[in-house]
Amino acid sequence: xxxxxxxxxxxxxxxxxxxxxxxxxxxxxxxxxxxxxxxxxxxxxxxxxxxxxxxxxxxxxxxxxxxxxxxxxxxxxxxxxxxxxxxxxxxxxxxxxxxxxxxxxxxxxxxxxxxxxxxxxxxxxxxxxxxxxxxxxxxxxxxxxxxxxxxxxxxxxxxxxxxxxxxxxxxxxxxxxxxxxxxxxxxxxxxxxxxxxxxxxxxxxxxxxxxxxxxxxxxxxxxxxxxxxxxxxxxxxxxxxxxxxxxxxxxxxxxxxxxxxxxxxxxxxxxxxxxxxxxxx
Amino acid sequence: xxxxxxxxxxxxxxxxxxxxxxxxxxxxxxxxxxxxxxxxxxxxxxxxxxxxxxxxxxxxxxxxxxxxxxxxxxxxxxxxxxxxxxxxxxxxxxxxxxxxxxxxxxxxxxxxxxxxxxxxxxxxxxxxxxxxxxxxxxxxxxxxxxxxxxxxxxxxxxxxxxxxxxxxxxxxxxxxxxxxxxxxxxxxxxxxxxxxxxxxxxxxxxxxxxxxxxxxxxxxxxxxxxxxxxxxxxxxxxxxxxxxxxxxxxxxxxxxxxxxxxxxxxxxxxxxxxxxxxxxxxxxxxxxxxxxxxxxxxxxxxxxxxxxxxxxxxxxxxxxxxxxxxxxxxxxxxxxxxxxxxxxxxxxxxxxxxxxxxxxxxxxxxxxxxxxxxxxxxxxxxxxxxxxxxxxxxxxxxxx
Numbered sequence: 001x002x003x004x005x006x007x008x009x010x011x012x013x014x015x016x017x018x019x020x021x022x023x024x025x026x027x028x029x030x031x032x033x034x035x036x037x038x039x040x041x042x043x044x045x046x047x048x049x050x051x052x053x054x055x056x057x058x059x060x061x062x063x064x065x066x067x068x069x070x071x072x073x074x075x076x077x078x079x080x081x082x083x084x085x086x087x088x089x090x091x092x093x094x095x096x097x098x099x100x101x102x103x104x105x106x107x108x109x110x111x112x113x114x115x116x117x118x119x120x121x122x123x124x125x126x127x128x129x130x131x132x133x134x135x136x137x138x139x140x141x142x143x144x145x146x147x148x149x150x151x152x153x154x155x156x157x158x159x160x161x162x163x164x165x166x167x168x169x170x171x172x173x174x175x176x177x178x179x180x181x182x183x184x185x186x187x188x189x190x191x192x193x194x195x196x197x198x199x200x201x202x203x204x205x206x207x208x209x210x211x212x213x214x215x216x217x218x219x220x221x222x223x224x225x226x227x228x229x230x231x232x233x234x235x236x237x238x239x240x241x242x243x244x245x246x247x248x249x250x251x252x253x254x255x256x257x258x259x260x261x262x263x264x265x266x267x268x269x270x271x272x273x274x275x276x277x278x279x280x281x
Numbered sequence: 282x283x284x285x286x287x288x289x290x291x292x293x294x295x296x297x298x299x300x301x302x303x304x305x306x307x308x309x310x311x312x313x314x315x316x317x318x319x320x321x322x323x324x325x326x327x328x329x330x331x332x333x334x335x336x337x338x339x340x341x342x343x344x345x346x347x348x349x350x351x352x353x354x355x356x357x358x359x360x361x362x363x364x365x366x367x368x369x370x371x372x373x374x375x376x377x378x379x380x381x382x383x384x385x386x387x388x389x390x391x392x393x394x395x396x397x398x399x400x401x402x403x404x405x406x407x408x409x410x411x412x413x414x415x416x417x418x419x420x421x422x423x424x425x426x427x428x429x430x431x432x433x434x435x436x437x438x439x440x441x442x443x444x445x446x447x448x449x450x451x452x453x454x455x456x457x458x459x460x461x462x463x464x465x466x467x468x469x470x471x472x473x474x475x476x477x478x479x480x481x482x483x484x485x486x487x488x489x490x491x492x493x494x495x496x497x498x499x500x501x502x503x504x505x506x507x508x509x510x511x512x513x514x515x516x517x518x519x520x521x522x523x524x525x526x527x528x529x530x531x532x533x534x535x536x537x538x539x540x541x542x543x544x545x546x547x548x549x550x551x552x553x554x555x556x557x558x559x560x561x562x563x564x565x566x567x568x569x570x571x572x573x574x575x576x577x578x579x580x581x582x583x584x585x586x587x588x589x590x591x592x593x594x595x596x597x598x599x600x601x602x603x604x605x606x607x608x609x610x611x612x613x614x615x616x617x618x619x620x621x622x623x624x625x626x627x628x629x630x631x632x633x634x635x636x637x638x639x640x641x642x643x644x645x646x647x648x649x650x651x652x653x654x655x656x657x658x659x660x661x662x663x664x665x666x667x668x669x670x671x672x673x674x675x676x677x678x679x680x681x
Binding site (some may be wrong): 009011012013016017020083112135139140142143144146147166167168169170171175176180183184185186188189192193237240241243244245246248249250252253256267 | 284285287288291292294295296298299301302305306309310313335344348349350351353356357358373377381382383384385484497665666667
């Protein structure tokens with residue numbers, strides 16, 4: 001057991017290190033876009049306010065009284081598009097890497113997959129190590145986004161004169177922006193968003209392993225399995241939107257969670273079976 | 282272990298940030314506002330909530346966050362509680378099995394003994410009626426076929442041209458009020474027909490059909506007749522009468538394309554209908570003159586209320602729906618800081634939601650004595666939160 005755990009740690013470390021450059025690059029990119037973008041938007045708005053004040057001869061306090069100050073949300077609202085692009089970049093790169101993490105072992109230098117599959121411990125550890133690595137990337141980017149919002153609040157306090165500031169708590173700031181989709185403030189929302197994300201990762205893993213085991217037929221089978229699970233989940237979600245449906249929303253929620261759990265279990269079981277006896281180099 | 286420093290460090294730092302975030306989110310679970318009772322008994326606010334600034338507040342001190350849902354948003358059993366829809370919530374909670382698959386039926390009726398649901402089938406030609414005996418839990422189903430009214434043909438453009446707008450149970454008879462939008466057989470535009478299909482509740486046999494209203498089809502294009510049902514504000518409660526708000530409008534003829542003028546009101550009348558006797562009447566001049574002062578009509582407990590809601594200082598007039606005469610002295614409401622406000626009528630009380638001294642405030646009046654039963658306002662519980670000054674909170678009924 002202990003040997004297996006150490007092997008898992010070693011393999012996960014290997015995977016995390018392999019993605020190090022890209023992860024740090026993504027973190028730098030989103031920080032630059034979100035913090036740099038906020039700074040630029042703030043400067044533009046402040047210069048507009050200054051010229052408005054100069055023209056009218058008002059004080060900052062009088063300006064705030066008439067124009068209700070300058071809130072961080074207002075500034076972040078102007079950045080919505082670029083923030084979305086930055087986050088979408090992270091999602092696309094991590095999603096793509098969910099497949100690349102398998103294929104680079106096969107198509108990389110010196111048939112690395114062969115060496116990995118010949119290691120003297122259960123092959124399923126390979127699966128778990130790759131899953132642990134992807135989860136580490138996802139939650140690192142999640143945590144980084146929280147740090148960036150804290151940085152944006154700090155920047156807001158540094159750049160905006162206190163007479164113009166509109167105070168908000170940290171959580172309230174996140175809650176009031178579109179970021180709340182990726183950084184949920186509710187436990188159920190977190191479990192659903194990241195539970196769905198986890199199942200998508202597992203289904204992509206299974207698709208990659210089916211393709212490595214049965215080539216084109218496997219690929220088609222994997223895609224069909226993923227599509228079936230996805231269609232079922234979307235159907236349940238849409239069913240909850242339809243207020244005339246036979247099942248009540250809470251019942252559909254239970255089914256949605258059930259489908260998530262069954263999909264995850266099926267993907268894990270299939271991955272274990274394929275790695276044990278089917279996958280070859 | 283040093284060898285794995287990068288990976289462990291990355292995971293540990295991320296976990297640390299996430300733990301901090303979870304702690305901050307948990308501490309922020311309650312909204313930073315509360316509804317404080319200033320006067321009277323908070324019990325009259327049972328079932329009511331104030332929604333605003335991402336908060337849901339109740340008079341008993343309840344505070345809850347709203348919004349910030351994405352994936353979980355549709356998975357909520359209760360429908361949006363505005364416009365008295367919440368009474369369906371009450372039905373769903375009390376009769377989950379009876380309401381299964383029928384949450385969006387056209388119309389419902391409820392009294393102490395019975396719940397009736399009515400919906401039109403897909404072809405809009407048969408009314409499916411379901412009766413629930415509340416004591417035994419037994420459910421009976423009836424089918425009531427309906428024909429096209431005389432002198433009409435199926436409208437080509439409106440596939441959903443019929444709906445059941447009200448259901449009542451009077452003297453053992455089920456009244457199903459159907460609104461239809463048809464084309465006339467002769468020349469002319471849209472034809473609105475309201476019919477009361479009467480069914481014996483014991484045998485399920487049709488007793489008869491009363492044509493409550495039919496407009497004269499307009500033959501000139503810029504003219505239009507609109508017909509709006511004024512039903513009991515508590516839609517599922519028993520109500521012996523309904524009224525129809527009939528307006529004849531002349532639209533802009535399109536000569537001035539840059540600045541079209543608003544529609545011109547050419548004729549306005551209120552038509553009443555008594556379910557028990559089948560009698561119809563027009564609201565006499567005294568009542569119409571009162572309404573024409575820019576007021577809107579509402580029906581509650583057999584009284585016609587006339588007031589304009591979204592102004593700083595409304596006055597509620599109480600009219601007899603048959604004679605149009607004042608049924609009681611008018612009630613002037615307190616002045617609001619902004620025109621946005623809402624007035625609800627329920628259980629012999631008047632709920633007024635407005636802004637007093639910049640703060641969102643609710644005042645509940647006893648309709649008979651005009652006494653203030655309750656007065657409460659929203660207060661900021663955390664000085665770091667967004668101030669409530671001049672913020673509008675909507676008053677919604679969630680059901681008791």
